[in-house]
Amino acid sequence: MAIRANPKLIEELEPYGAEDVMKCYHCGNCSAVCPFSEDPYVFPRKPMRHLQMGLTAKLEGQLDPWLCYYCGECSDQCPRDAEPGETMMSLRRWLTARYDWTGISRLFYRSWRWEFGAIVLVAIITAIAFTLFGMSQGSLADYDGPNAFLPSSAIHIFDWALALVLLAFLVSNAARMWWFTMGRDKTLRMSAGSYLRSLWLLPAHFFSQARYGQCDRKGPWVTHLALMLSYVVMLVLIMFFLAEMASGPEIDWRVHVLGYLATAGLVVSTILFLRNRVKQSAPQYRHSHESDWIFLVLILLVALTGILQHILHRSGLDVAANVTYIVHLSLVVPMLVLEVPFSKWSHLAYRPLAIYLARVRVTALARSRQSAEPARGAEPSTPLRAA
């Protein structure tokens, strides 16, 4: 059946950062220089074409944007300055908004004022709530001990509750991603077995980001990996060892070392990313969407207030430490609540998921090809390969 073209699609993508798509004249240079582009995931030229033609349904069902890591080679060599790399980036933002069923993501990506306002609002609510909670059961003068202003046991419960809510959002959005890209595709039959057999890809790519390392320029991958691992270490520490981190002067040395490493990783990598974006040092840093700035600044502030709170606590300045803790929490909560399911953070989930789903799809494709040509057996040789 013919596909309905949507002439307004490019306009729709503009707030997400797609600016120069119409300049593309389809020379295919980008797809050929891309280290990630391989059959059947050939990009960025093909998604650019879909975008030019307004083929919403095709774009929505694509995993390709998540398989691009924006090394910037394509944009560097583009003869038309059509910025294919940035187009893929904007498609990721747009897809994030499409996957999100609440519509919040769409709102944020289309208007930084909404995103910023929401962050401020959540921050204020968090600050008030925790201040009231602290005053109701503890003393501002005590950071730990029985009379602690914000006892780690209570924060611990809050953390887990929040984590579950966020996970629910994230999983539901990821499920929609699966539905758009795999579930509703009736042309291919994906077997449960292949889903299971490829499952290891999820954790493997989540922790190693090995694919990003295929870019010629390794710098961004290293920085990105440092940021992500620091983030995960910090998350694990907070989710499972909050009591050990917060209480008493005798913090376990392992928690201590990991905490310092993770904090340093967060601060250094966010500063590096911010510097790159300010200096526009490479193609992938030339265009910065408002959501990119908000995300990086939020993480940096969270890390800095965390450090400050730690120093104040260790110096015995409990009142100042408690106040900083409140500030820290009112940055952490919006960062998690708003960024994880609805904005830039979510790519941490979508990327490994896309790699996983892509593998399942390739397996299914190979099988359907085999069953379609049982007589020939071997892979049909194209005229191009024949030579």
Add this chain to the structure above:
Amino acid sequence: MRIGVYICRVNADVEGGANLESVGHYVANLPQVEVVKALGVLPRLDPVALADEIAASELDRVVIAGDSPGFFKPAFTRAMSLAGREPDEVRLASFREHGSSGDGATERAKAIAACAVYGVPFTLAARPLDTKWGAATLVVGGGIAGIQAALEIADGGKKVYLVERTGTIGGHMAMFDKTFPTLDCAACILTPKMVAVGQHPMIELLTYAEVESVSGVPGAFRATVLRHARRVDEGACVACDICSEVCPVKVPSEFDAGIAERKAIYIPFPQAVPNAYLVDEASCTFVQTNGKKCGVCAKKCPKECIDLDARGEVLQLEVGSIIVATGYEVLDAARLERYGYGVQPNVLTALEFERLTNASGPTGGRIVTKSLRHNKRKKVDEWVFDPEGESPRSVAIIHCVGSRDSNYNAYCSRVCCMYSLKFAHLVKEKLPDAACYEFYIDMRAFGKGYEAFFERIQDEGTFIVRGRSASVTDRDGQMILKGEDILSDSVVEIPVDMVLLAVGLVPAERSDELARMLGVPRDDDGWFTEADYNGDPTGTERGGVYVAGVCQGPKDIPDTVAQASAVAARALEGAMTGRGLQSLTSVKLTDIEARAKSLVPAS
């Protein structure tokens, strides 16, 4: 005679247009003008009412003034006949059409209106009375454009100085094997013309020479030409080749695009015009050591026509017109590192392949891949073309190398698609078993017979792949070309033995200096700017200076020859009549008015 002037316009705000109020006041003071009326933009004209007005004012002539006043002529013509007047007495003062815009737009509009009031054609009145126009023409550049222009002018009986930078005329066309789409032998078309130039009594051929400066005015230019020392007497040399045989210095041959060598004393190619050797001072040992070493060629020359101590000379030429035909150079393919030019031995530029496949080239026209040879003198291994070398089994031709690319040349070089198809034909003709791929972005087969040629190449079995390839790399001794085949959405890798780069055209070296000397602007890409894209594609803003061939913008041989013939007619116009049009913009309003008055027929 009683005259009425009506000022009406088609457009409301013409940028840089004339001040119509000022024009109105001026016209009102011209003799016999009884009525001046400004009717504004796109007035609704009722011929009956106009007729009443014309009759009431007893007008004998109506002048419609403004930008594109012809728009209103029918209404006024009808009104004149309704009023019982002569309908032919509706005259137009077309401001925009006669160049009233920008600085001096108002003055010019006044002059145009005055001519209409006097009933004298503006172009006639604006023509200056007499400018002495030099009978000789200077042609800069001896490629096919310069050759064609020089021959046509000389055949018209007028003197031509043809200045060529290298040691021979012929330019790029002399290097080509075949022309597209007819697949004629390029040399067979060119060399008779070259010989004609060399023998023509009206052509003074100055090779190995460059224009140093130009002064004077259109019609009377003075050009200073520096003639480098050829160090061989052109008249006496019989091209016996003995000097070249004994010369110990070898350098890459420009004519063979660097794929073969020549000596320091050499003739660019056997059919060169003038058919005489020359000394390349940059590589000649004798010249470089101030006569301390070598000099063997001078001793061996049987005609004793080599003078290694000769000095260059400066010539002063007086000419009426100057024709610029400086042509082009090709883009330096090494700038596009990804195609491996200069790294992979068998990645060739278009010109290199032209020489390789040319029967007069280093392999006698055999298409072979390079072989590794030990150079005893330099003690290194070198990749060279050996006539007995292996033929490539697979050849890829990459279009748009550095063209249509914002990182290099944003423009289309116009000839590459067709010469690439020609290459495919030559490959298939000489190596029927070899696979041949054309990687293109858009196939621009726009000229007469080009589409049929494209079809023919497809029929010959060339793989036409839509997609500009991205890289040429070496994998275990096999060149691999990687690119996207757009039409099948797949990134493909093709093993190839030879890659031909269809490099784009860029303006010739020193075009900027020449443009400054001549006072002719160039566009952003460096091509000489014509006076008017549609109306005057061979003239320039500077009167008496004309452009022909690729120096005005990329074009193929037929278009170049056509343009060269056209400029010849322009130059002959001045040379034959002895007077030419000065640039109209430089003529004063008072002069035009006085001349218009003088041209009014006595009644």
